[in-house]
Amino acid sequence: MPPSAAARQRSQGGRAYPPPPSSEKFWPVQLTILAAIGLQVSLPERLTAGPTWVVPALEGALFLGMFAATPRELEGEHPVRRRVALGLTALVSAANVFSLVELTHYLLHHQVSEGHRLIVAGMLIWLTNFLIFALWYWELDRGGPGRRAAGHDGPPDFLFPQMSDDRIEPIDWRPQFVDYLYVSLTNAAAFSPTDTMPLTPMAKLVMGAQSIVSLVTIGLVISRAVNIL
Secondary structure, three states: OOOOHHHHHOEEOOEEOOOOOOOEEOHHHHHHHHHHHHHHHOOOHHHOOOOOOHHHHHHHHHHHHHHHHOOOEEOOOOHHHHHHHHHHHHHHHHHHHHHHHHHHHHHHHOOOOOHHHHHHHHHHHHHHHHHHHHHHHHHHHHHOHHHHHHOOOOOOOEEOHHHOOOOOOOOOOOOOHHHHHHHHHHHHHHOOOOOOEEOOHHHHHHHHHHHHHHHHHHHHHHHHHHHHO
């Protein structure tokens, strides 16, 4: 149901909440998913769950299902698309964590001399981590992109600067995918939130999980590989 007039009068820093309905382009999300799949295809086979093509093939099938459910842009809630998107995101996340565990195990239990290849593998895992968590944030915040596009936003999971400062235009601003992509990049690089704060327990858990993956990738894998060079 659309939010009541009273609900729209609730404000955060003087701004009406939720903002008016606004459709959201879907192609940036599709490009991000394809990029994450491409990064996984580039990993050495010893770091993948089964043959190199298996997980990307499953991810590609889920991507096609999501594309069929929402080919151009989001204007309202799509339960099927959301379930497919969450399944795809979880699958890519699990595959990336598996690759990180395998790479860490290889570094700790083998005599390693291929420093350049390890740096490349670590970079691929870190980049996948950055992209996939942007999808998690996009799907998590305010009940998902479909609810946001329809103007049925739930309580916010993230506090963006635009939500707390009335001097920032437009006054009816709402986050788009690029905003979640930036949050993911800064969290992966700094191992902590920067200008956007998590508000709910789930948002804090997801950001914490990304920070751990990023910290292990950079702190253990890449530093170990540099020492081998």
